[in-house]
Amino acid sequence: MTASTGGQAWAAQxxxxxxPRSLPAAGGEQPPFRAELxxxxxxxxVRSPGSDVGPRPVHTPLTGHNLFLDLDLDLGGSGVDGVxxxxxxxxxxxxxxxxxxxxSFAMPRSPDLILSxxxxxxxxxxxxxxxxxxxxxxxxxxxxxxxxxxxxxxxAYGRRLRPAPAGxxxxxxxxxxxxxxxxxxxxxxxxxxxxGRTWRLAWDLAVTARPVMRKFVPGGNGPxxxxxxxxxxxxxxxxxxxxxxxxxxxxDDPVRLPAVRQVGRVVAADGALTVTVDxxxxxxxxxxxxGLPAGSRLWVYSSAGLASVGLTEVTxxxxxxxxxxxxxxxxxxxxxIIGMYSAALHQGWRFAVGDVLGFPRPMVIGRAEVAGALIAxxxxxxxxxxxxxxxLLLVLLFEGEREVAGPHGRGRVLGSLAAAQGCFPYPWWxxxxxxxxxxxxxxxxxxxxxxxxxxxxxxxxxxDGPGEVAMIVDGGQRAAIAGIWQQVPPRFALIPRYTTMTGxxxxxxxxxxxxxxVVAGRPCSRDQAGVHFLLFIQGGDAVTVDQLxxxxxxxxPERDWHAMGAHLRSGAGREWVSSGGTRLKLLFSGG
Amino acid sequence: xxxxxxxxAGRRAVTRLALGVSVVDEFLFDGLEWWELIDPADxxxxxxxxxxxxxxxxxxxxxxxxxxxxxxxxxxxxVLISLVDALRAGPAxxxxxxxxxxxxxxxxxxxxxxFDDGSFAVEL
Numbered sequence: 268m269t270a271s272t273g274g275q276a277w278a279a280q281x282x283x284x285x286x287p288r289s290l291p292a293a294g295g296e297q298p299p300f301r302a303e304l305x306x307x308x309x310x311x312x313v314r315s316p317g318s319d320v321g322p323r324p325v326h327t328p329l330t331g332h333n334l335f336l337d338l339d340l341d342l343g344g345s346g347v348d349g350v351x352x353x354x355x356x357x358x359x360x361x362x363x364x365x366x367x368x369x370x371s372f373a374m375p376r377s378p379d380l381i382l383s384x385x386x387x388x389x390x391x392x393x394x395x396x397x398x399x400x401x402x403x404x405x406x407x408x409x410x411x412x413x414x415x416x417x418x419x420x421x422x423a424y425g426r427r428l429r430p431a432p433a434g435x436x437x438x439x440x441x442x443x444x445x446x447x448x449x450x451x452x453x454x455x456x457x458x459x460x461x462x463g464r465t466w467r468l469a470w471d472l473a474v475t476a477r478p479v480m481r482k483f484v485p486g487g488n489g490p491x492x493x494x495x496x497x498x499x500x501x502x503x504x505x506x507x508x509x510x511x512x513x514x515x516x517x518x519d520d521p522v523r524l525p526a527v528r529q530v531g532r533v534v535a536a537d538g539a540l541t542v543t544v545d546x547x548x549x550x551x552x553x554x555x556x557x558g559l560p561a562g563s564r565l566w567v568y569s570s571a572g573l574a575s576v577g578l579t580e581v582t583x584x585x586x587x588x589x590x591x592x593x594x595x596x597x598x599x600x601x602x603x604i605i606g607m608y609s610a611a612l613h614q615g616w617r618f619a620v621g622d623v624l625g626f627p628r629p630m631v632i633g634r635a636e637v638a639g640a641l642i643a644x645x646x647x648x649x650x651x652x653x654x655x656x657x658x659l660l661l662v663l664l665f666e667g668e669r670e671v672a673g674p675h676g677r678g679r680v681l682g683s684l685a686a687a688q689g690c691f692p693y694p695w696w697x698x699x700x701x702x703x704x705x706x707x708x709x710x711x712x713x714x715x716x717x718x719x720x721x722x723x724x725x726x727x728x729x730x731d732g733p734g735e736v737a738m739i740v741d742g743g744q745r746a747a748i749a750g751i752w753q754q755v756p757p758r759f760a761l762i763p764r765y766t767t768m769t770g771x772x773x774x775x776x777x778x779x780x781x782x783x784x785v786v787a788g789r790p791c792s793r794d795q796a797g798v799h800f801l802l803f804i805q806g807g808d809a810v811t812v813d814q815l816x817x818x819x820x821x822x823x824p825e826r827d828w829h830a831m832g833a834h835l836r837s838g839a840g841r842e843w844v845s846s847g848g849t850r851l852k853l854l855f856s857g858g
Numbered sequence: 859x860x861x862x863x864x865x866x867a868g869r870r871a872v873t874r875l876a877l878g879v880s881v882v883d884e885f886l887f888d889g890l891e892w893w894e895l896i897d898p899a900d901x902x903x904x905x906x907x908x909x910x911x912x913x914x915x916x917x918x919x920x921x922x923x924x925x926x927x928x929x930x931x932x933x934x935x936x937v938l939i940s941l942v943d944a945l946r947a948g949p950a951x952x953x954x955x956x957x958x959x960x961x962x963x964x965x966x967x968x969x970x971x972x973f974d975d976g977s978f979a980v981e982l
Contacts, residue, residue: 576958577976606886614911614920615956615977616886625888639888 284326286334286470298466300350301339302459306472307400308332309499310479312367326371327450328443329495330476331502333400334407336439336457352439353458353465357407357415360452365477373397373499400501403442408505409453409474410446417441417455420505442503443474450475530566531596533605540572540608544595547584558690559586565696566595569657570604576611578618580657582645584696588633599630603640603661618642620659621725621764623673632663633699639669641677643765645695663697667707675716676723676762678799679817680705682774682785691787692767706777713777715815719802720759722751727763728856729818731773732795735850736812736819738763742838742855749835757805757828760818766797773798773817782814803828812845821851860907862944865892873906889914892922895941908941912950919945919982921955931964938968946982954979 286304308328314320338350374393408416420442445451456469478492496502531544549563559565564587570580583600603624610616618624622642629636645660664672664680672680681693683704688694711717726744730737738761740748751761766772770790774783784796800818811822823831827843834841834853843851865873873894890913894906908924924941926934945953954977955965962978970980 576956603886610886611956613956613959614922615954615959615979616920617975617977624886626886627888627890 286472288468288470298459298461298468300459300461301337302457302466302468303337304455304470305335305337306332307335307398309373309400309501310495311371312365312475312477312479313369313371314366315368327365327367327473327475329479329499329502330443330445330474331400331496331499331504332443332474333403333503334441334443334455334472335401336441338437338439338459350437350459350461352437353460354456355405355407355417355439355441356456356458357409357417358454358456359409359415360454360471362447363450363452365448365450365475370479375399400442400503401440403440403503405439405441406503406505407441407443407453407455409444409451415453420503443472444503444505445474445476447475448477531594533596533601535605536572536608536612539575540570540605542601542604543569543571544598544601545569546587546595558688558694559696563587566598568598568600568604570608571657573604573608573611573657576608577615578607578611579659581607581618581642581659581661582657583640583661583663585632585663586696586698586700588698588700598632600632600661603630618659619725620644621677621723623664623669623677624661625669625673629666630663632697635665635697635699637663637697638666639664639672641669641672641680643677643681643693660695662693662695665703665705667703667705667710670707671705671710674721674723674762675714675760676721676765676799678763678765678772678797679775681765682772682797682799682817683776685772686774686783686785691770691785692765692772704776709777715802715820716760716800720756721762721800722755722759723762724748724751725764727761728766728768729761729763729798729801730766730769730795731798731814731819732792734848735852736798736801736821737852737854738801739854739856740835745835745838745855749832752832752835755803758803760800760802762800763798765799769795769797771796775799775817779816782817803831809846810843810851812843812847812849812851860895860897860940860944862893862895862910862941862948865894865906865909869894869902869906872903873909887911887913893919895924895937895944907937910941910945910953917949917951918979919950919953921953921960924960931967934964935967938965938970942969942980942982950982952979952981 284306286306288304306328308326309332311326311328314325314327316322316324338352372393374390375397377390377394403420405417406420408418450473452471452473454469454471456467459466459468476495479495480493480498481490482493483490496504528546529543530546533542534540535542545567547565547567549559549561549565565584566587567582567584569582573580581604583603585598585600607616607618611618620642623639624642625639626637629638631637640661640663643660643662645658662681662684668680685691685693687704688698688701724744724747726741727748728739730739767787769792770787771784771792773796774785798818800816802815802818802820804820804822805825805828807822807824809822809824810827811820813820823843830841831853838855840855841853845851870892873892890911893910893912895908895910896904896906905925909922910919911922912919921941924934924937926937942953953970955970957965957978965978968980970978973979
């Protein structure tokens, strides 16, 4: 490959560049908080300093690059009040020709071949300074023929990928996407309020989608342009279709920032692992903290260092109650995180979303005896989860909850927790005074899943809606699901992942006779909800689909049973219509 | 000829001591099963050559520790190969190890390699 414009340079020792504000604050008054924007791109077009450029080189980043908006409190000790990011909007200013003297590349590792010894130290410095791009909280879409959008970043299923920012030092991470082959000049406008006032802050920026590489293929028909994300895969490509999600304008998606202060820090494993304890106080207007009254205090435990042993960093939060110990550091939660590190280091254990840890002896928090933990997304499903804390969440469980979460899936327990604590899709804190959401004695004699073999699989989603049930299998995992289907007994329950994409999930507790659901503050669907099991029974003369508890019982005659297996293997969708008229859809996503 | 058996309750302490096994992971997993590689001709005081752990109902086994004279990589590889052979007689489908703890070169010599899920393992 070669650079398509000018020469190339390994001069990207500084990947993150500050961007000066373009508009003064109203009335010339500076806001009482820090609001700084910086840009990070793994490749930029560079114009050298000169009479028409100025004393510094001008970098034009490529589509998919990061923007960081850092918001900070600076109240001179006069007290702490929440800063609210009211809105983010993008406006196009215009397009212009791309003028460049070269390209600047980020280097994650040393190149295999360096033609001149002079370039070795330069390449070395670039490698040392390499910084990965971050998964964004917001996408800024600047696409031709579509109005500019700044919207929450979502995956192909429409789930938020990363929480909106919160915390005393809030960082908003954005990805800027364009299809403009020349230079697109645009303006980012952030409305930030604090103490009853709102500041409108603006920055002028530029971005291009000009291919930075060309590929020459032997025997081909000349060079082929290579999109930036093929060569620099961390450059963002939106997966959720444009215009599917409305703009978060005018305070539509406000995020309250809680007051946070560090109250403890444990360094373990010869410095390789740090567990930080932050005290987080829920602000007066707790929009982002459903289920928690203002003034509530939480201790939030965050790891830093699990990544060095191949794990994803985790966090866990405990609501402070009257019985809470005064020393946050001497908590078994710290031991738990150190234990995870040790298990990965010494025995190669891995922990992923959906895993249930069962503690051999209870962990005592306040008066509560915690029997286990469920690993869930901290970001993603839980849009309000504070930024800057790790992406995996340890949801602490009582004994009955742990017993159910293992064989019957995390969805049933998380849905019940969401209903009990008024927080969709699930509370991210543990309240030591809360009642268990599973009464094991009542549960075991009530649920239809009690004597059924189950297969829990995170790559299956199940949604119900009026007259239909959709089973959506991740296409990349269909072979695994087909393999399971081949081995299951003629009566078994498939337990999908906790399906929250529509903002509605079914919930069930023993004794409940009518279907019930727990709903997000702003659900994406009026009538589709995630369900927690499909109990398949082989036999009978006709397909049956019956709602029961928080799932469905599906009867499949033998030929349909085998057809299901065949479709799972082939990846071709299929629809069955039950004798009662309910449709069972088998769909495949991605892969 | 070595074989793998469940660690008898009375031998747990001996096994742990001999292998210098960290016990902190027991904090995480209720019902973790421990299996040891032994020579049936040895007496009960002889520590196991290797120890593995498995969660109930799972087919992925974790290497916890192995014993070999200091510096004798060749003997450590032999122990690992014996362990893999012995495990193949059972229901386990994969043996996972930690390169940071046991040494990547040693593990590779015994047939271990990286898997898509990020683990370092050998199929059984």
